[in-house]
Structure formats: structure tokens, C-alpha cells
Amino acid sequence: xxxxxxxxxxxxxxxxxxxxxxxxxxxxxxxxxxxxxxxxxxxxxxxxxxxxxxxxxxxxxxxxxxxxxxxxxxxxxxxxxxxxxxxxxxxxxxxxxxxxxxxxxxxxxxxxxxxxxxxxxxxxxxxxxxxxxxxxxxxxxxxxxxxxxxxxxxxxxxxxxxxxxxxxxxxxxxxxxxxxxxxxxxxxxxxxxxxxxxxxxxxxxxxxxxxxxxxxxxxxxxxxxxxxxxxxxxxxxxxxxxxxxxxxxxxxxxxxxxxxxxxxxxxxxxxxxxxxxxxxxxxxxxxxxxxxxxxxxxxxxxxxxxxxxxxxxxxxxxxxxxxxxxxxxxxxxxxxxxxxxxxxxxxxxxxxxxxxxxxxxxxxxxxxxxxxxxxxxxxxxxxxxxxxxxxxxxxxxxxxxxxxxxxxxxxxxxxxxxxxxxxxxxxxxxxxxxxxxxxxxxxxxxxxxxxxxxxxxxxxxxxxxxxxxxxxxxxxxxxxxxxxxxxxxxxxxxxxxxxxxxxxxxxxxxxxxxxxxxxxxxxxxxxxxxxxxxxxxxxxxxxxxxxx
Numbered sequence: 001x002x003x004x005x006x007x008x009x010x011x012x013x014x015x016x017x018x019x020x021x022x023x024x025x026x027x028x029x030x031x032x033x034x035x036x037x038x039x040x041x042x043x044x045x046x047x048x049x050x051x052x053x054x055x056x057x058x059x060x061x062x063x064x065x066x067x068x069x070x071x072x073x074x075x076x077x078x079x080x081x082x083x084x085x086x087x088x089x090x091x092x093x094x095x096x097x098x099x100x101x102x103x104x105x106x107x108x109x110x111x112x113x114x115x116x117x118x119x120x121x122x123x124x125x126x127x128x129x130x131x132x133x134x135x136x137x138x139x140x141x142x143x144x145x146x147x148x149x150x151x152x153x154x155x156x157x158x159x160x161x162x163x164x165x166x167x168x169x170x171x172x173x174x175x176x177x178x179x180x181x182x183x184x185x186x187x188x189x190x191x192x193x194x195x196x197x198x199x200x201x202x203x204x205x206x207x208x209x210x211x212x213x214x215x216x217x218x219x220x221x222x223x224x225x226x227x228x229x230x231x232x233x234x235x236x237x238x239x240x241x242x243x244x245x246x247x248x249x250x251x252x253x254x255x256x257x258x259x260x261x262x263x264x265x266x267x268x269x270x271x272x273x274x275x276x277x278x279x280x281x282x283x284x285x286x287x288x289x290x291x292x293x294x295x296x297x298x299x300x301x302x303x304x305x306x307x308x309x310x311x312x313x314x315x316x317x318x319x320x321x322x323x324x325x326x327x328x329x330x331x332x333x334x335x336x337x338x339x340x341x342x343x344x345x346x347x348x349x350x351x352x353x354x355x356x357x358x359x360x361x362x363x364x365x366x367x368x369x370x371x372x373x374x375x376x377x378x379x380x381x382x383x384x385x386x387x388x389x390x391x392x393x394x395x396x397x398x399x400x401x402x403x404x405x406x407x408x409x410x411x412x413x414x415x416x417x418x419x420x421x422x423x424x425x426x427x428x429x430x431x432x433x434x435x436x437x438x439x440x441x442x443x444x445x446x447x448x449x450x451x452x453x454x455x456x457x458x459x460x461x462x463x464x465x466x467x468x469x470x471x472x473x474x475x476x477x478x479x480x481x482x483x484x485x486x487x488x489x490x491x492x493x494x495x496x497x498x499x500x501x502x503x504x505x506x507x508x509x510x511x512x513x514x515x516x517x518x519x520x521x522x523x524x525x526x527x528x529x530x531x532x533x534x535x536x537x538x539x540x541x542x543x544x545x546x547x548x
Contacts, residue, residue, distance in 0.1 A: 132367075134374025138382055145383075153383055156316070157356040159274020159403050163314050164217055171209070174217050178208055181223035190231040190242075196465035198243040198452035200443060200524045202230065210351035213314050225351060232349035236295050243452045245436040246300050254289040255297040261285040262422040264294075266301040266429065273403035275315040276355055277305060280409065283334045284325035285417075291340025298341065302350055304433045316355035318404060319381075321373075324362045324392050331369055339376065347378055356402065357385040360395045449525040456512040460529065460537055471513070478507075479538075480545055487542045500539040504531055507538075 142150060155161065164170075182191075195202045208222075211229065215221035233242040241250065248256070258264070263285040266277070279302065288294040323331050341347060347354075357377075359370060366389075374382055388398040396406040409418075440451065453459055455470040466472055483503065490496050507513050515534035516526040 132371060134371030134382075138374055138385070141379060141383055157384055157386065157402065159276055159315070159355065161274075161315060161355065174212055174219060174222075175205070175208060177219035178212060178222050178226075181219045182226065185223055185227055188227045188231075190234045191227045193239065193465075194230045194234070194243055196469075197239070198524075200440075200451060201243045202226075203524070207351065214351045214353045216314075216353070225349065228345065228349040229351060232345050233299070235344060236292070236299060236346075240452070240454060244440060245433060246296075246303060247437070248300065248430050248433060251296055251300060252289070252293045254287055255293040255300075258285060258287045258294075259297055259301070259426060260422075261287060262417055262419075263287065264297055264301050265422065265425055266305050273405065276318050276403075277315070278318045278320060278404065281319070281321045281338070283321070283323040283331060286334045286337070288337055291337045291343075294337055295340055295344050295346055298346060299350075300433075301429065302352065304429045304436070314353065316353040318355060318402075319357045320360065320399065320404070320409070321358065322360045322395070322409075323366070324360060324395060326362075328366065328369070331366065335369060335373065342376060342378070347381060354381060355384065357381055358388060358399060358402070358404070359385060360388045360399075362389070362391065364389045444525060445519070445522055446527075448527055449519055450514075450516065450527065451525060453514070453516050453526055454512070457514045457516050458507075458534075458537065459526070460515065460517040460533070475507070476541060476545070479503075479541055483542065484545050488546050496539065496542075497535070500535045500542065501531070503538050504534045 142153070145153070182188075185191075191202065201207075207229075208226065211222040211225045212219070215225055230242060237246065251259075262282050265280040265282070286294070288297070323334075326334070359373060361370065370387055374385065377385065386402065388395045390398065396409065399409070400406060444451070453469070453471065458471045458475050459466050459469050483499075487496065487499060490499060504515075515529050515537060517529045517533070519525045519527050
């Protein structure tokens with residue numbers, strides 16, 4: 001029986017393999033499993049209906065193949081407890097956790113539900129909803145899929161993916177189709193501005209291959225992702241930094257401290273057994289002061305992963321969120337910060353193919369937070385999510401069932417941080433960043449060429465790009481306010497020429513102001529023009545103002 005099959009046979013009957021299953025599914029398994037003897041219990045359904053939602057439940061019968069147990073355990077999102085006689089599934093080890101007054105997670109969950117659902121109190125009373133709304137939504141979404149669709153999801157989670165051969169003609173054809181699809185997208189302000197300021201940045205072949213691999217070589221989807229990429233990067237870093245590789249030194253101090261502690265780890269050259277790269281969120285090491293700092297650190301770690309720039313990028317990315325070692329209050333605080341990742345749209349704009357998400361919690365008392373996370377996730381992430389409860393070692397074994405070796409994780413088998421692995425990985429990430437920066441410098445055709453103008457620069461040229469450029473707008477304001485009347489009072493051409501020449505020197509003396517023109521040879525970069533060409537630009541701007 002294939003481990004990726006969405007249906008598992010349990011004692012002659014079938015149980016749908018859904019992610020963190022609902023209480024109804026658990027009741028069905030309990031009723032079918034009997035007392036681990038393979039026999040039906042007539043009173044099983046009645047017991048299930050009357051039992052507390054925090055009861056212990058039996059596992060499938062002993063005849064269930066052992067290879068299915070890891071799948072069933074992760075599918076229903078429970079913790080295995082061995083009591084010396086038989087394994088049990090435990091939904092909550094502490095009945096007091098169900099009291100919303102004593103558990104901050106319950107209070108937060110209730111508030112989230114009340115804010116998001118009209119007439120929530122009446123709806124909750126009618127439907128008898130507990131703290132499993134996220135799990136129910138996940139189960140509903142999976143059950144609404146066809147068998148083939150669920151099969152593909154399970155294969156992606158377990159690393160069984162179809163890899164497309166990247167032949168030369170195939171790649172070139174897809175790049176051509178991508179360019180055609182970009183033209184058809186009308187709403188792309190950030191992309192258009194980036195294309196004007198730095199054609200090299202938006203036409204970067206490596207970046208375009210990343211978005212194609214992330215979308216499984218669908219040009220239309222890749223075009224949308226590329227536009228979203230520049231929109232989000234501009235929102236996080238600003239227009240200038242969005243056009244070049246992000247430097248480690250430019251990150252906020254709290255982001256650097258968190259990365260050095262191992263808060264976010266993107267293995268540079270370590271992959272799981274399915275060839276997928278791994279991104280780890282380690283909540284215990286989060287020292288971020290704001291959600292924006294976290295977003296910048298995440299973007300930096302993801303952008304400097306060499307796997308995404310090769311055919312290995314097709315294998316996808318595994319996201320592991322590890323909260324072991326944090327209290328409920330700390331988890332709430334970190335989760336509130338991480339919500340900015342969704343608000344900024346990072347999960348939808350990174351050029352990566354997300355294959356699975358693993359949420360790791362020390363206790364099932366964290367279940368309310370799990371449900372909040374599931375509810376706030378985009379659907380494409382939620383349907384690929386597996387939840388693990390247990391000690392550090394139990395979680396390592398649980399991840400191992402999905403092809404993620406413990407040696408790749410920043411924590412050892414004893415739960416202590418592997419500082420050597422964290423430091424080595426960050427050093428190699430920074431080395432790759434330096435390579436990317438050097439590649440940008442090497443792309444310049446001449447020493448006097450410039451990748452992109454700054455907001456202080458004045459660019460020459462026609463069209464909306466030049467008219468709407470920040471430096472040009474400031475120049476026109478200055479000329480209209482300080483120079484227009486004086487220019488109009490002049491009668492001789494010699495006097496006007498001397499005045500415009502003086503203005504060029506005055507503007508340059510302000511510091512950081514250059515007059516730039518597109519490099520005619522490549523059309524990708526910029527060059528600083530001579531003072532005479534700059535004077536002509538000033539003279540033309542003054543003439544245009546005098547006509548108004």
C-alpha cells in the first residue's frame with residue numbers, strides 16, 4: 001500500500017486520510033476499531049456521542065499496517081501516548097485548558113472567531129463549535145477535492161513530485177511566454193516602476209526561472225507571481241532596495257540578532273530525503289521587535305538560497321514552524337508578529353514552490369493556537385499542513401516520517417540548539433549574498449554605468465517614467481518656485497544660457513544629485529551625462545514652465 005494513498009484500509013474498512021481530522025472522523029475510527037480486536041462494539045457510537053471532546057480515544061486495530069500509523073497520527077493531529085498496554089490518542093492532557101478564563105489561547109481564539117463571523121455567538125451555539133474550526137475547515141476543503149487532487153496534495157507533502165526536464169529549448173520557450181504574459185497584466189505599478197528604474201532587475205534570468213519553477217512552468221501564473229514579487233519587495237524594503245540584492249548589514253538590529261540565534265533557518269545546501277530545501281521558524285529564538293523586521297529577515301533568508309536558482313527548485317520547499325520550548329503566552333506574541341507575513345503578502349509573492357507545512361507543538365493544549373493558524377493560512381498552505389504534538393524527540397521522529405532528517409534541524413536530539421549548524425548556515429547564506437552582489441557589479445558594461453537612479457537623481461528622457469520620477473518632480477517644483485520668474489525676465493539667449501549653467505552647478509552642489517541618461521548600448525543601465533547635456537535639460541524645463 002502506497003504511503004501517499006489518501007485512503008487507508010483499517011480492519012477491512014476505509015478511513016479517509018485527512019489532515020487534523022474532526023471529532024466526527026475520530027468517532028468513526030473509534031467505533032470501527034473496537035477494542036483493538038478487530039470486532040465492532042455495538043455501544044461504540046453511543047459512547048462517542050456522549051463522550052467529552054477531551055476524551056482519550058483508541059487507535060485503529062492492531063492489524064493496521066505499521067507504515068500507516070505515522071500517516072494516521074499526523075493526519076488527525078494528535079499525540080501518541082504509550083501507557084504500557086495500548087497506544088491512545090489524546091486531544092488534551094489538561095482539562096483545565098478548556099476553560100477560556102484560564103487559557104489565554106482560548107480567549108484569543110474566541111476573540112478571533114467573534115471578530116470574523118457575523119452573529120458568532122448564535123452560530124457557535126447552533127453548531128456546537130469547540131476549538132476545532134480550523135481543523136474542520138481543513139477537513140472540509142480536503143473532502144471537497146477529487147481523489148486525484150488529494151492524491152497530488154499527499155504526494156507533495158511526502159516529496160513525491162513530478163519533475164519537469166529543463167531542456168534548453170523548453171526553458172527558452174517558457175521565458176518567451178512569460179514575457180508575453182507580463183505585457184497582458186495591466187495593474188503592475190511597482191513592476192513598471194522597477195522596469196523603468198532598473199531593467200536589469202526585472203529581466204534577471206535567474207529570478208524569472210525561479211518564478212517559473214515555483215509555478216511549475218505555467219507562464220501566466222509566473223507572470224502574476226513576478227508582478228507580486230516586486231510589489232511586496234517594494235512594500236517591505238522601499239523602491240531603492242527592491243532593485244538590488246538585500247544586504248545583511250541593511251537588516252534591522254533585532255532581525256540580525258534573531259538570525260544569529262537561529263530564529264529563521266534556510267539551509268543553503270541541505271535538503272531532505274526528497275530533495276526539498278527546508279525553511280525553519282524557531283519560535284524560541286524570535287527576538288524580533290516588529291513584524292516588519294521578521295518579514296525582512298524571512299525575505300533575506302529565502303532570497304539567498306542557491307537551490308531556488310537551480311533545477312532543484314522544482315523539488316519545492318518544506319516549512320517547519322517549531323514552537324517547542326515556548327509558553328502559551330510567548331506563542332501568542334510570536335504569532336501576532338508573524339501575522340504581518342500574511343498581511344504583507346509574503347507567502348504569495350516569494351518565488352518558491354511550497355510543498356508542505358509542519359506545525360510543531362509541545363502540548364495539545366496549544367490546539368486553539370493551531371486552529372487560529374489554520375484559519376488565517378491561505379488555502380494553498382492550509383491543505384499542505386501537518387500538525388505534530390509531543391516532546392522534542394517525538395517531533396523529530398514525526399518529521400522523520402515525512403523525510404526530514406533530524407540532522408538538518410537546528411536542535412539536537414537532546415533539544416539543545418546546534419550552534420555550529422546555525423552559525424555555519426548563516427555564514428554560507430551571507431557568502432551566497434556576496435556572490436549575488438558581485439554578479440550585479442559584473443553585469444555593468446563599464447565602470448561609469450549605474451544600475452538604477454536614486455530619488456535624488458534627475459533622469460533624462462521622454463514618457464511617464466521620467467515625468468513621474470521623484471527627482472524630476474522635485475526639480476520642477478524648485479524651478480517653478482525659485483527660478484521661473486527670473487528666467488522669464490531675461491531677454492537675451494546668452495543670459496538664459498548662463499543662468500541655466502549656474503543652476504546645474506547649484507543643483508549638483510546640494511550633494512547626491514546626478515543627471516542620468518539611459519545607456520544607449522544596452523538599454524539596461526544608466527550613465528551620468530555631461531554638464532552641457534544637463535544644462536540643456538534645465539533650459540528645456542524652464543521653457544516648458546514659462547509656457548504655462
